[in-house]
Amino acid sequence: MINFSKKTQYIFYTRELSLQPDTAHEIHDVLCANAAANLGYSSVLMYPDKKSSVNLLSLIYLEQPKRPDREFIEFYDVQEKLKIAVLPMPWPIDQIGGKFTNSSTVVTKYFLPIHIRPNSQLVHTRDWNFVKAAVKNKIPTIYERHYYQDQKFEPEIVHNPYFKIAVTQSEPIRQSLIEYGMPPEKAVWLHNGFNGSFLIRQPQEAEIWRQELLTNGRKHLVVYSGALYPFKGVDLLIDSAKELPEIQFVITGGTEAQVQAYQQLARDKNVENVKFLGWILPRERLVSLFQAADILAHPHCAGKSADFTNPVKFFQYMAAGTPIVATEIPPLMEFKASPLIASWCTPDNPHKLAQSILHTLETYPRKIEGYAASIDFAQQFSWENRITKILSYVEEAQRPPILL
Numbered sequence: 001m002i003n004f005s006k007k008t009q010y011i012f013y014t015r016e017l018s019l020q021p022d023t024a025h026e027i028h029d030v031l032c033a034n035a036a037a038n039l040g041y042s043s044v045l046m047y048p049d050k051k052s053s054v055n056l057l058s059l060i061y062l063e064q065p066k067r068p069d070r071e072f073i074e075f076y077d078v079q080e081k082l083k084i085a086v087l088p089m090p091w092p093i094d095q096i097g098g099k100f101t102n103s104s105t106v107v108t109k110y111f112l113p114i115h116i117r118p119n120s121q122l123v124h125t126r127d128w129n130f131v132k133a134a135v136k137n138k139i140p141t142i143y144e145r146h147y148y149q150d151q152k153f154e155p156e157i158v159h160n161p162y163f164k165i166a167v168t169q170s171e172p173i174r175q176s177l178i179e180y181g182m183p184p185e186k187a188v189w190l191h192n193g194f195n196g197s198f199l200i201r202q203p204q205e206a207e208i209w210r211q212e213l214l215t216n217g218r219k220h221l222v223v224y225s226g227a228l229y230p231f232k233g234v235d236l237l238i239d240s241a242k243e244l245p246e247i248q249f250v251i252t253g254g255t256e257a258q259v260q261a262y263q264q265l266a267r268d269k270n271v272e273n274v275k276f277l278g279w280i281l282p283r284e285r286l287v288s289l290f291q292a293a294d295i296l297a298h299p300h301c302a303g304k305s306a307d308f309t310n311p312v313k314f315f316q317y318m319a320a321g322t323p324i325v326a327t328e329i330p331p332l333m334e335f336k337a338s339p340l341i342a343s344w345c346t347p348d349n350p351h352k353l354a355q356s357i358l359h360t361l362e363t364y365p366r367k368i369e370g371y372a373a374s375i376d377f378a379q380q381f382s383w384e385n386r387i388t389k390i391l392s393y394v395e396e397a398q399r400p401p402i403l404l
Contacts, residue, residue, distance in 0.1 A: 010041040010400040011116060013125040015104075017047045019075050021255045021279040022227055024312070025126065025146065030076045031195060031312075032124065032144075035383035037081035038196070040404040046116070048103045049086045062088070062115060074282035077195055087111050108133035121400035124390075135162045140398040142390060148173060148308075153181040165393040169310035170331050188393065192312045193383035197284050198319035199375065203368050205288035213275065213292070218248040220361055222325075223293035225286060226313045228254030228262055231306075233299030233327065235265070239350035240299070242271045244357060249274040249297075252289070290320035294366045295357055298326040302347040306330065318378035321370020325356045341371040 012033035017026050030045060037043035044065045065083035068076075072084070089103050104127075112133050116123075123134040124142040134141040135157050143166045157163055158181060166187050168174050174189045213221055222241075228234050234251065241249040251262070251274060259276045266274050280286050290296060296317040300306055306329040314332065317324050324342040326332055336344055341364055345356040364371070379385075391399055 007119065007121045008042045008401055008403065009120050009122075010036050010043045011120045011123045012036070012043065012045045013107075013123065013127060013130050014045070014047045015127050015130075016050070019071065021253065022258070024227065027076060028144075028146075028192065028312070029126065030078060030082075031193070031383050032387060034076070034078040034082045034195070035193070035387045036124075037083070038079055039384050039387060040081075040402040041400050042403050043082060045082060045084045046087060047084075048089045048107055050089050050103060074284075077197055077283035077286075079196075104129050113137055122394065122398065131163070132157050135160050138162055140164050140394060142167060142394070144168070145177060146173065146310075149176045149180040149182075151180065153177075155181060158182055158186065164398070165390065167390055170308035172308045190386055190389055191381055192310045192315060193381050193386045194312070194315040194319045194378065196382060196384070198287050198290070198316050199378075200287060201369065202288040202291055205285075206292035206368070209289050209292035213250055214248055216273075218246060218273065220247045220294045221250065221292060222247055222295045222297050222357060223250045223252070223289060224297045224299070225252045225280075225290070225316070226311065228258040231301045231303060233301050233347070234262060236299045236301065236348065236350050236353060237297055238262070238266055238269060238271055238274055240354040240357065241266075241274045242269060243351065243354040245273050247273065247357065247361075250277060250289075250293075251275070252277045252280050252286070254278065286316070287320070290316065290322055291368075291370065293320075293322050295360055296320065296322045296324050297353075297357075298324060298332075299353055300327050300329050300347065302327075302329065306347065315378065315381045318374050318381065321367070321372070321375040321378075323360050323364040323366075323371065324374075325353065325360050327353070339373040339377045341374045 012029060014026060014029040033043050033045040065085040068078060068082065068084050087107060089106065108129055117137045117139060120139050122140050125131060126144045131141050131143045140162055142164055145166055145168050166177055166182050168177065168189045169192055170189055174187050177187045178184050210221060224237055226232055237249065256278065259278045263276050280289065298314055300309065308331065310331055318340060326342055326344055327347040328344050329347060343356045343360040345352040
């Protein structure tokens with residue numbers, strides 16, 4: 001059994017960690033756990049190891065929570081206080097059909113009551129099965145839900161005093177939770193956040209990026225970072241780049257297959273001023289890349305997904321202090337009146353986006369030190385502040401102790 005100190009652990013459970021690109025929700029889970037650790041809580045990130053080849057004895061004698069290895073640290077850009085606990089899933093779990101050989105069943109019916117419950121002060125997860133099991137085992141529980149709800153919540157769970165709060169990231173999603181039975185007082189929405197590393201200035205590393213990326217006489221750099229899907233506005237950005245051949249565009253993120261597909265699309269459209277860098281590792285290199293840019297682009301398209309998205313990159317962009325060009329989508333409209341150094345344009349229009357980029361270059365020239373107004377405004381959106389807000393909905397007696 002894991003030798004946790006009694007009732008001190010703040011447990012973050014995620015169903016899977018793949019260490020693969022295009023895993024935004026996994027990144028969210030890791031950075032929430034990392035933020036709690038940075039605040040001084042005994043934060044443990046748990047997930048099942050579905051590739052485990054160990055024997056059944058590993059179910060009885062679990063490894064201690066430990067610091068992540070270098071690959072994990074470089075992929076997620078976490079700090080030194082976070083601990084992880086991998087739950088072994090030896091054969092035949094998830095290898096043959098059946099309820100009792102399903103990893104979710106093993107975690108909720110075995111690991112949680114036997115290994116997790118005696119030591120956990122608080123649970124935080126996006127896994128509804130884990131939520132139900134934790135509440136039934138009388139563990140105060142926080143639930144995250146980032147998509148529209150599509151089925152009724154069990155009243156005996158959401159009205160249970162051990163179910164503390166359901167957290168989402170937009171008002172439309174919050175309303176869908178309420179529609180399907182979540183008590184309104186237990187449904188809140190909060191913005192996502194950024195890792196503290198994005199506040200660290202890296203002028204020398206930023207200059208290296210500029211020397212590497214600004215070729216063919218180009219002097220200005222526009223950077224996009226995020227998932228590579230049409231609704232994210234990647235196609236739109238490529239079309240805008242075609243209108244601005246004197247500006248270098250750089251796109252990061254996506255799987256290898258997505259990168260190759262978009263490289264081909266750019267070639268088909270004869271767009272020569274877009275470079276695709278794929279998934280940047282170690283992840284902290286994004287910090288200097290964002291600081292190297294003249295503009296950070298947020299070209300999200302209109303549509304249903306634009307009504308509730310709360311992109312992590314937008315808050316990373318803020319912390320970088322680099323001017324932003326963003327499309328006007330509902331979740332971001334509140335920021336138009338903020339001190340943020342940004343320009344705004346209508347979605348789904350590459351010409352308007354190109355014009356906004358030119359306007360921003362003229363109005364907000366690049367500063368090596370970044371724009372203080374954006375950096376100062378960003379402070380409130382750190383992952384640590386998000387965790388603090390979430391815990392304010394949990395009675396003090398049910399919060400884990402701070403172990404600084």
